[in-house]
Amino acid sequence: MNVTVLKKIRVAVSLLFFLFTLSLFLDYRNILPPSIYSSVLFLQFIPSFVKFTSIIGISAVGFVAVLLLTLFSGRVYCSSICPLGTFQDVISFISRKLKKKKKKREFLRYDKEKKWWRYSFLVLAVIPFLGGTIFFINLLDPYSSFGKISSHLFRPLLIVANNSVAYLFEKMNMYVVYPFEFKGVEIYSFLFAFAIFMLVVYLSFTKGRLYCNTVCPVGTLLGLVSKYSFVKITVDEKSCKSCGICARVCKSNCIDTKMKTVDFDRCVACFNCIDVCPTDGMKFEYGFLSSSKKNQQNLDETEINEKDEKVSDSKRNFLFNTLVYAIGLSGISLGQIKITPKKESKVAVFRKNPVTPPGSQSRNNFTEHCTSCHLCLSVCPTQVLQPAYIEYGLLGMLQPRMDYQTGFCNFECKLCGDVCPTNAISPISLEEKKLKQLGKAKFVKDNCIVNTENTDCGACSEHCPTKAVNMVPYKNKLVIPEVKEEFCIGCGACEFACPTKPYKAIYVEGNPKHLTAKLNKEKKIEQKVDYKEEFPF
Amino acid sequence: MDRRKFIKAGLFTSSAIALGNYSNLYPFLSSSLSSDYDLVAIKGGEPEAMFDKAIASLGGMKKFVKKNQKVVIKPNIGWDVKPELAANTNPKLVAQIIKHCFDAGAKDVYVFDHTCDNWNRCYANSGIERAVKDAGGKIVSGDSESYYQQVDVKKGKRLNSSKVHELILDSDVFINVPILKHHSSGRLTIGMKNLMGVVWDRGYWHRNDLHQCIADFATFKKPDLNIVDAYWVMKKNGPRGVSQDDVITLKSQIISTDIVAADAAAAKMFGMEIADIPYINYADEMKVGVKDLSKLNINRIIL
Numbered sequence: 158m159n160v161t162v163l164k165k166i167r168v169a170v171s172l173l174f175f176l177f178t179l180s181l182f183l184d185y186r187n188i189l190p191p192s193i194y195s196s197v198l199f200l201q202f203i204p205s206f207v208k209f210t211s212i213i214g215i216s217a218v219g220f221v222a223v224l225l226l227t228l229f230s231g232r233v234y235c236s237s238i239c240p241l242g243t244f245q246d247v248i249s250f251i252s253r254k255l256k257k258k259k260k261k262r263e264f265l266r267y268d269k270e271k272k273w274w275r276y277s278f279l280v281l282a283v284i285p286f287l288g289g290t291i292f293f294i295n296l297l298d299p300y301s302s303f304g305k306i307s308s309h310l311f312r313p314l315l316i317v318a319n320n321s322v323a324y325l326f327e328k329m330n331m332y333v334v335y336p337f338e339f340k341g342v343e344i345y346s347f348l349f350a351f352a353i354f355m356l357v358v359y360l361s362f363t364k365g366r367l368y369c370n371t372v373c374p375v376g377t378l379l380g381l382v383s384k385y386s387f388v389k390i391t392v393d394e395k396s397c398k399s400c401g402i403c404a405r406v407c408k409s410n411c412i413d414t415k416m417k418t419v420d421f422d423r424c425v426a427c428f429n430c431i432d433v434c435p436t437d438g439m440k441f442e443y444g445f446l447s448s449s450k451k452n453q454q455n456l457d458e459t460e461i462n463e464k465d466e467k468v469s470d471s472k473r474n475f476l477f478n479t480l481v482y483a484i485g486l487s488g489i490s491l492g493q494i495k496i497t498p499k500k501e502s503k504v505a506v507f508r509k510n511p512v513t514p515p516g517s518q519s520r521n522n523f524t525e526h527c528t529s530c531h532l533c534l535s536v537c538p539t540q541v542l543q544p545a546y547i548e549y550g551l552l553g554m555l556q557p558r559m560d561y562q563t564g565f566c567n568f569e570c571k572l573c574g575d576v577c578p579t580n581a582i583s584p585i586s587l588e589e590k591k592l593k594q595l596g597k598a599k600f601v602k603d604n605c606i607v608n609t610e611n612t613d614c615g616a617c618s619e620h621c622p623t624k625a626v627n628m629v630p631y632k633n634k635l636v637i638p639e640v641k642e643e644f645c646i647g648c649g650a651c652e653f654a655c656p657t658k659p660y661k662a663i664y665v666e667g668n669p670k671h672l673t674a675k676l677n678k679e680k681k682i683e684q685k686v687d688y689k690e691e692f693p694f
Numbered sequence: 695m696d697r698r699k700f701i702k703a704g705l706f707t708s709s710a711i712a713l714g715n716y717s718n719l720y721p722f723l724s725s726s727l728s729s730d731y732d733l734v735a736i737k738g739g740e741p742e743a744m745f746d747k748a749i750a751s752l753g754g755m756k757k758f759v760k761k762n763q764k765v766v767i768k769p770n771i772g773w774d775v776k777p778e779l780a781a782n783t784n785p786k787l788v789a790q791i792i793k794h795c796f797d798a799g800a801k802d803v804y805v806f807d808h809t810c811d812n813w814n815r816c817y818a819n820s821g822i823e824r825a826v827k828d829a830g831g832k833i834v835s836g837d838s839e840s841y842y843q844q845v846d847v848k849k850g851k852r853l854n855s856s857k858v859h860e861l862i863l864d865s866d867v868f869i870n871v872p873i874l875k876h877h878s879s880g881r882l883t884i885g886m887k888n889l890m891g892v893v894w895d896r897g898y899w900h901r902n903d904l905h906q907c908i909a910d911f912a913t914f915k916k917p918d919l920n921i922v923d924a925y926w927v928m929k930k931n932g933p934r935g936v937s938q939d940d941v942i943t944l945k946s947q948i949i950s951t952d953i954v955a956a957d958a959a960a961a962k963m964f965g966m967e968i969a970d971i972p973y974i975n976y977a978d979e980m981k982v983g984v985k986d987l988s989k990l991n992i993n994r995i996i997l
Contacts, residue, residue, distance in 0.1 A: 187814070324840065332804070335835035538812045567812050569774045569819070612903035613972070615879020616896075620810060624931045628878040636879060654810075656897035681939040682929045688738035688945055692994050693962045694987040 163441065164428040167236055175243035178300075181576070182307035182535045183315050185337055191575035194532070200238050202375050203298040203528055204578035207291070211526050211580040224382060230441075231383040231390070235369055235376055235425040241299035242369060242425065244306075245361035249408060252362045265365050266401075268410035270423060275370065275377045282374035292552040295529040297374050300578075302353045304530030305555070309342050309350035312535060339540075340563050346531070346544040346555050365408035370423045380422040390424055390431065390441050392417040397438035403430035502604035502657040510667035511548035512559035512647055515566065515593045516574030516582040519670040520549070527581035529555045533573035539564035541649065542573060559595065561649035561665060566595075568622035568648060591622075594674040596647030596667040598626055598640045604662035607637040617651035617663045623677045626651050626663065638663060644677040732990040733950035735959055738997035741787040741925050744947040749794060751993050752949060758919050759867050761799035766806070766865035767791060767831070768917075769822060770873045770888050773934050774811035777821045780926035780941045781934055783873045785825035787923050787947075791869060792829035803829075804861050807891045808836035810934075834861060842894040849980065850910035852902045857894035862915060870917035870953065874924040874960045876932030876940075879904060881971045882964055883933050884957040885920045886912045886982075909976035912953055916982065920956040922948040924963060954983025955990055962987070 177197045198204060205219030223234045235242045281293050295301060316337045323336040360368045369376040394417050401414045406429040411420040431439045514533065517523035534542045534557055541564035542557045549556055559566060568591060574584040606614040617638050618626045625644035628636035647665045655661045734748040749755055759765055769783035777785055795803045805826045809816040817823040817833060826833045842857035862868060872888035880887050886908050890896055899907035924946040931940045946963060950956040954977045958968050968974050968985055978985035
């Protein structure tokens, strides 16, 4: 078999995974069927693993498949399946094109392993997770980071482009392309996505896959596994002339041509080296434990002298990242549309419990299993799902919550559960969803227009899909809302529609554990219609 | 002046006076007296058949839509529910109106609503998007603020300005196609209440005396034709409805150029007193139209 075909296959597969995954996040028009989401994301390592901790079943064994794949032929996940990995390849590709004339030769070369960094990040992800907090995994999971970058950087750009085109068409009196009424990005999730984006772009522009071999805990974990891979990339000592061409295309900087070793632990199985080697000196063959041992010795010898500026770059970026995150903490939040009220509502309203999406079962279940990939945010047709600030506490930052200032949960929709790759939001039937009580509506009479202005309003009751909020007679022939909590599903339509400012006269208090609402089954309206009867006027 | 000229002038003047009087009351009748109905009420048939009959008795769609005109139709597409739940205008009726518009020579027929639920889902599940496309009309988003232009409502008491969808402002003919149904705060939603779906900020109306704002907006823009769909009628739990149990099959329709009269007649048909629906009374006081049905020339058709 001609081994150079391996690279072509790798490129094709990785682009396929990348484009599919990206399109899931960019599909703001909900064109893609929900059923393809789970197929595309089945192999995403951390979501699949997290899902496994919640339901043990065939739909959650993607990570086992990845482990087996790694055990067979190394970090194929990193080379082809991880969207953040392929994204870095795209950046590296651009970088290589730009640098072509000047110093292509200097772009990539052998580097020592950043062992301390790698294992610190791995420990940071694993230990708190065992202790019950998923927060650091949310920060470090490459798929989820890619999700946030797509949701908060790429998606808004696409929407801006769409809306510009729609505007041009509108000027020509054509309405074929419609503008997307985008409700904005939470500033701190934007900053987080931007920080990760900059870090990844910087590292991949200058150093190939350094992110994967420094920050990424999945990369480190799969690296450990790949030490025992059945098939490995190795240097054939006889054929190799130590020309160093392979090292210059090695994204992981893991080929030491002088020592004729490959640090397969860091190799992301991109097969670039095999592709370029003029003497067939690179082999992809059975090599259980073979070269990694040798390489290990090599590393141990040089490690003491290691003082690499790249480490401090990465450190600087990490600090910057943390700083940006801290700025987010200090209270910049999504700018709401400012409307001057006729009379301001007086009673301050604060939710004790945030509302979690339907299918998430409980606040605890949700916050323990959500990796904040923000896929649900991207598909939510009403944009009611927004990243949390500190509603779930500090460690729940960026996990989605139901934001009833921005929108409300569409009664007939259950998309978030259909697409969630971690089962933090489990898929439920529409019938079940329509009775799933996420919270209960609370009426604040002192803020209500009917009470303060003595005029009719009833926006809350209009929007209520179960008529848990009903209008009942009030003074002066007016009608005022009344909440029957047993019918309320906590969709937030009432809260969203309530026109009082700045505080709402009706809001949803989240259920820490989701309950089931009673079906509002009334008697059928009994009215015989005589079609021959005269009109009443 | 000879005798012939005198007679001609006399005839001209007297007919001008006669027609002039009529045209004040019924502007669309200025060219013909063949059908001088203010309002047509019809029942007992399918939406399409009732519309065919009713519009014919008003002189046909040609009276309202001229060649090459741009028509905008505003049904109620507010909710993400199927047609039988009667929260949205009957798609068959919308399709039939579009056909009549094109038969009358309309260049373009646009249909939109500023929905309450997610608009894509409302358009799809109401069956109206499909119906409009099949009939050759163009379905347009009402979900983007960029489509809405600021206008003054000069005669408004509480509502003095509003952002209105540009199709309402730019079109030659505006056809209002509400569905008659129960409404928790408006009591009933019919023609005037349906116009809440052509503005951007509905919250303002709710904050500032809903009923007065509904009447105020009707002073700004009176539709050229109001066609009230009362085929399926939601009798309770409106405007969204909870289930099929809220709906009766009334098989009726009301057409009028007078939005207040149409609302008044529809309210009666629903079984409510006009006095109990504040906005109809406000609009009558503000001379938007006539709520007193005994003053109107009504064509009642039972199929």
